[in-house]
Amino acid sequence: MRLLRLFIAAVAVVAGAAIAVRAGLRDESTDVARPVTSAYQALSARPDSYLGVYVPAASSLYSGPASFTHVTGVTPQIVMYYSGWQEQFRTGFARLAARHGAVPLVQMDPVGVNLASIASGRYDGYLSAFAEAVRSYRGAVILSFGHEMNGSWYSWGFGHTTPSEFVAAWRHIVSLFRAAGAENVTWLWTVNVIHDAQQDDIPSPAAWWPGSAYVTWVGIDGYYLQPSFRFTSLFGPTITAVRELTGDPVLVSETGAAQAAQSAQLADLFAGVRTYGLLGFVWFDAVGAEDWRIRGQGAIAVLRQLAKGYERPAA
Numbered sequence: 001m002r003l004l005r006l007f008i009a010a011v012a013v014v015a016g017a018a019i020a021v022r023a024g025l026r027d028e029s030t031d032v033a034r035p036v037t038s039a040y041q042a043l044s045a046r047p048d049s050y051l052g053v054y055v056p057a058a059s060s061l062y063s064g065p066a067s068f069t070h071v072t073g074v075t076p077q078i079v080m081y082y083s084g085w086q087e088q089f090r091t092g093f094a095r096l097a098a099r100h101g102a103v104p105l106v107q108m109d110p111v112g113v114n115l116a117s118i119a120s121g122r123y124d125g126y127l128s129a130f131a132e133a134v135r136s137y138r139g140a141v142i143l144s145f146g147h148e149m150n151g152s153w154y155s156w157g158f159g160h161t162t163p164s165e166f167v168a169a170w171r172h173i174v175s176l177f178r179a180a181g182a183e184n185v186t187w188l189w190t191v192n193v194i195h196d197a198q199q200d201d202i203p204s205p206a207a208w209w210p211g212s213a214y215v216t217w218v219g220i221d222g223y224y225l226q227p228s229f230r231f232t233s234l235f236g237p238t239i240t241a242v243r244e245l246t247g248d249p250v251l252v253s254e255t256g257a258a259q260a261a262q263s264a265q266l267a268d269l270f271a272g273v274r275t276y277g278l279l280g281f282v283w284f285d286a287v288g289a290e291d292w293r294i295r296g297q298g299a300i301a302v303l304r305q306l307a308k309g310y311e312r313p314a315a
Contacts (some may be wrong), residue, residue, distance in 0.1 A: 007089035034215070043140050043186050045104065045217075045249040045283045048273065050280030051310045052078025054107060054254070062096035068285050069100075072267050072300050080105040080254075080282050085113050086126055089141075098139045105142040105188065105282065110169075115146075115161050119168035124235070127173060131180035135281030140184055144253070145173055147190035148221055150205040163207035170210040186216045193222035193238045204241045217279065219243050219253030221293075224269075227261035233271025239276055252281035262299040268308065270306040280310065 044077055053076040055064030065079045068273065073128075079102045081090065094104045110118065117123065134141050146156040149166050170189075177185055191205035220242070222234050235252065242250060252273065257265035284292050294303055 014314065017195060019154075022294060023249065026254050033100035042216075045279065047277045048280060048310060050077045050251065050282075052076050052080060052253075052280065052282035052308050053101075053285050055285045062093065062100065064285075065097070065100065065102065068277070068294075072294055073304050076101065076102055077280070077310060078103050078105050078282055082107045083125075083170075085110045089130050089137070089146075091133055091137050092261040094137055094139060094141065094245045103140045103142055106144065107190070110146055110156050112155050113164040115156055115169040119165065119172045124176060127176050128180060131177040131182045134177070134185060135180060135182040138184060140186065142186045142188050143177075144188040144190045144216070144219060145170055146191040146234060147253070150194070151192040151202055151210050158203060165209050167210045171214050174210075174214045185244055187214065187216045188219045188251065188253060189215045190219035190221060191238065191242070193220060194241060195233070195237050197225070205238075206241065206245060208244045211249065213244050215246065215248055218246065218248050218250045220250060220252035221285075222252070223255055223289075224261070224265045225290075226266075227258075229257075229265065231268050231275075235272060235276070240279075249279050250276070251279040254284050255281055256288075256290070257285040258290040258292065259296055259299070262296060263302050266299055266302045267306065 032076060040189070051074065053068050055068050057064030057067075062079075065076055071076050079093075079097045079100075081093065081104070083090075083106050087106075089106070090106055098105045113123070118127075134143070146154070146166060146169070149152060149157045149163075150158050152159045154160070174187055189210065191208070192202055193202055194202050220235060220238050222238070224234065239250060252269070255269065257269070269281060272278075283294065286292060294300060
């Protein structure tokens with residue numbers, strides 16, 4: 001979200017599907033489907049399957065997620081990190097995640113990069129090396145590019161680059177990874193909620209939609225910025241907009257609630273995920289615009305109780 005842009009940008013600077021294709025791999029210029037076969041087992045797309053977390057930590061270590069488990073008693077199924085442009089895949093982190101029963105979610109952020117140059121192949125050397133590292137890792141990886149592109153706070157987003165340039169870059173990246181044999185990637189197209197208390201001009205993400213052949217899951221980022229916020233008003237309009245584009249599984253890919261109302265809003269988050277039939281959510285357990293970390297005993301108790309039954313991923 002916009003309030004976290006400086007924090008996330010700093011992480012990127014410091015730092016530097018699981019998929020059997022449903023509709024076939026499409027040529028990015030003609031959008032004609034070509035058959036693809038893969039023996040790789042896709043991640044489960046069952047609702048209520050994933051409780052994920054982002055915790056700031058050193059790039060190759062697992063101390064962040066381990067700390068979250070130590071504090072809350074809950075072991076996440078997804079662990080997220082932000083990847084600066086030209087930063088390579090964190091294989092060591094991914095292996096540690098797998099040992100703890102989690103899937104890595106990589107938010108690849110093209111900070112300050114011209115998206116047209118990505119689509120034209122200028123960065124194919126970097127992307128090919130990344131794809132080869134992911135392929136060689138062999139485990140499941142969830143990969144997102146240019147998250148929250150329908151917001152105006154990132155260089156690749158609304159008002160800074162055109163939706164068509166974003167779509168061309170997205171398709172080029174997906175096609176390159178597939179050509180490299182990195183079929184263990186679940187492609188997560190991540191948008192921001194279209195009704196944000198901090199900004200009124202966040203458009204529907206429809207213009208940035210790259211097509212179902214290039215997307216596995218949809219991610220939606222949104223925060224409980226006020227104690228009165230509830231899931232239906234926060235995420236509902238965006239879920240409706242997404243459902244007009246695709247029936248792909250939806251993950252709340254970045255969320256949090258300030259500690260003052262955290263217990264009630266955590267319960268509301270779990271209930272909303274269940275009501276809408278979503279995959280689950282990824283909690284931003286860090287200090288940004290607010291202290292989003294789950295630390296109060298009441299919130300921890302809610303998390304522990306409602307997290308029961310969330311399944312481990314089949315990677």
